[in-house]
Amino acid sequence: MGVRFGPSSFEQSFKEALKGGGAELLKVVDQLLTQKPVISIGDTTITAYRRVHEILGSVLDFVAQAATDENRWSVALSRLALELSRARIMVNYQLARDQISQDIARLLNDVLDSVDTALREGKRETARDLAERSRTLIDALAVFVYRYGRKR
Secondary structure, three states: OOOOOOHHHHHHHHHHHHHHHHHHHHHHHHHOOOOOOOOOOOOOEEEHHHHHHHHHHHHHHHHHHOOOOOOHHHHHHHHHHHHHHHOOOOOOOHHHOOOOOOOHHHHHHHHHHHHHHHHOOOOOHHHHHHHHOOOOOOHHHHHHHHHOOOOO
16 A cells, blocks of 8 residues: 555545535546546445445434524534534444445545534534535445445
């Protein structure tokens, strides 16, 4: 494994898609759905990614739904912090077990960091938009993992 000097162009595009969506989101989804790998899949297992996806997807769906109602949002914030922490633990647990690649873990942690930042800053609408874009990206990443991941 070589030395990494910074994020790959795909990882940079992924971060831009998280921030703004639009054409960059379409570009990243298209790249993940193509017939050639755009990031290192390593020994990522389908089962490990499915477990992470299930937890992270639930959190993102909850953020998107809670952010639509101001009253629900204020009550949900403490629960969201707990669920984001659990999702972060699961990503890093699967990474530590060598069940997901560093590239995949990095992308998932970027998602978690972005949502966490929006929550800490109290930006309800930003958090909702971010959760929706993130859900699209982790779903496209799931297709990528199912295509190239290790079957268990």
